[in-house]
Amino acid sequence: MEHYVIQRLGQHGDGIANGPVYAPGALPGETVTGTLDGDRLRDIRIVTPSDNRVKPPCSHARSCGGCQLQHASDAFVSDWKKDVVRQALAAQGIAIDLNDPITSPALSRRRASFSVRRTKKGAMAGFHMKASDTIIPVPNCQLLHPDLTAALPMVETLGALGASRKGEVSVMLTGSDLGLDVAVTGGKDMDLDLHQALAELARTHDLARISWNGEIALQRRAPVLRIGAAEVTPPPGAFLQATKEGETALIEAVKQALTQPKSVVDLFAGCGTFALPMAEHAPVHAVEGDRDMTNALDQAWRNAKGLKRITHEARDLFRNPLIAEELNKFDAAVIDPPRAGAAAQVAELAKSTVSRIAHVSCNPATFARDTATLLRAGYDLEWVRVVDQFRWSTHVELVALLRRNN
Template sequence: MKQGTFASRPRKRRPKKGAKSPQDGRKIDAEVETIGGQGDGLVHLDGALYFAPDTVPGDRITARVGAARGGGHVLEDIVRHEDGPTRIRPFCGHAGACGGCVAQHMSDAAYRLWKVERIGEALTRRGLGDVEIEPLVTTPLGARRRLTLSAVRRGGKVSLGFNARRAHRVVDLEGCPLAAPALCALFAPLRDLFAALAREGLALDKAVQVLLTACDGGLDAVFRASCAPNLNMRQRLVDFAARFDLARVSWDNADGAGPEAIVVHREPYMTFAGTRVALPQGGFLQASAEGERAITAAIARRVGGAARIAELYCGMGSFTFALAQIAPVFAVEGFAPAVRALERAAGRAGLGGMIRAEVRDLDRAPLDARELKRFDTVVFDPPRAGAAAQAAALAHGAARTIVAVSCNPATFARDARILVDGGYALQSLTPIDQFAYSAHVELVAGFAKK
């Protein structure tokens, strides 16, 4: 089997989570054959499939057979006797333990191939394997402007970082080489803050999260816990925001009401195509400015000549304002605060005649063929679950051009199959590595009416 490629295998019934197998605990000797979709090395032995984390094709290993997962078994306690030709030394000391990255041990060429083939395999499964996939667009280290960190206390010590791979254990970190320096600088102070909040009554026996965003207008933090902050906790948060110059600190206690602003020193905002847009508390944002620019450019070169654009799942306008430089845009999004922020920004920028926005749950109420008649071009950027209902409506529409943005190759391929069956041709596809060294990959693809 060719090194660095996917193994095609039939779908099997998934075992129950945590289910054990008679093979559990048995040791095997094997050579890793290829890389799977989640970044594990794959081994086929005696008719069984095994997943070997942190390995590359050509690694010769001895390992213990662990729990069943995804039609195979996870290998544990892996000992490498010989390294495969594409193995390199990870640049982060937490690689292999931290669940944020799964591919730092791959050479650059092998890594790029793996990311592209993740998309190719998903398309092939839907009978769309002949589409042109362009070279992977990468993003640099230190570019991530948004992180979700977890904090938990064990044995009197607070750990802050990301979850371990396939585990609820938090890997304690001092920083992350993928993250913006301004975010890394908060790791140690946040650990101390969580310890102080615990002394004031915050339960840390289970992980509490904080969403950090490096905005154009300063740092934004949203704490997520199962309880509301008491008065002493609020004072700790106010003091922390003042000491480290955070633009805003909010608290979301999962009661369904959304985050509460604890302190706002100034409005956190992002700038899209020269237009300043206020960041809604907890609102969606592309992971990096570099990734956002790459996606915007890939969309723009596919919608040239558009007369009227429908932008679906528009968020707070990451692409809306760039699209409005091409043609009038009807922007639709289900998260009301994002739509309000977009509308206010468009009004302040004098773009009310070019941008119209609507709050709408497109999964439950997609734009139908009658509504879509007004637009010759449609851009849609759904969440990971994709946009099956909206894709079905688009397949019956008359738009000349459709551009899809996706962070999930599997659901993209499903939606692409719907569009192709409805009379569209899937044209070139741009893969974008927004989430470097993870198993995730972003893509932008164009469809043309036949």
């Protein structure tokens, strides 16, 4: 049987040998064997293990597709994620020193989406197997906050109540300060019997809110999340930072980038992850494409004490970015786009007089592309902070300070 020496780790966490040949679960420097299926190895056996190989801390690691790097040491993962950012920047001709990632601890995920399918005896809830539609129960998951793990039986009950016999539903759980917020998508149509069953389920498990296919089915109390001095009730299924520790690291980096601003524009503001903390120091104009999120942000600001004024605007920044003349009203900007980046909005920032930009990103490649646009326009990249909010995954986040030079 042919032996393969793993040369590097790919962006999806697979080991890569010459060819290229992809070996899931292998690490650089290891010699492996397996059955070649196209360009991928199956039935892999590690002949010579790497010094960076560790025993996965989770009992579900071999089957669950939720994590890609539990078999690698923390030090290796930290260095690899730094290198992912370094290579993305180098591809745009940018070089800068990077910190060791700030990594969220185990058992800290406060938000997760579970797949649920009905069975003959009830329902099964969990995550998908690696590269499969098969659902794996994850009662011992080492990522999830214990509040979410304890709710898995409730999630299975939801599936039994509301999933079709052939379909799969998605149940998003978010831990709030006042109980779990539950958002179900893909469920059968709501009727009186289902609504009554959900009400009983909410009472039994002391749930804060249940939404069903995008609509609030019942709310026993508002699911509240504290961001800085404010309390936010996000709309059902709204984007939130996955861990409190990751959110704190990102906020602190943004605050460090934008010390003592006179006025701030927050682009892709969501429910106010950065707008609310920055309003402790300066007026903020928050722009977000989802009106429900801007409404939640506005309500949180109005109920908070001691914050500067936050104005808000529901606007599609991909199709209708703030133009330079609008941006010139502000001396500082936060931009936190989705994975696709924000080429159109960054092009307008590049033409603006905004003096400092805190650039937050969950995709090093689009971050590097957009940063290169700003550098060509006369900004300097002063520092980049790497944040590993999604422990044991291939995802990496970062915050950077760009300052317009004189």
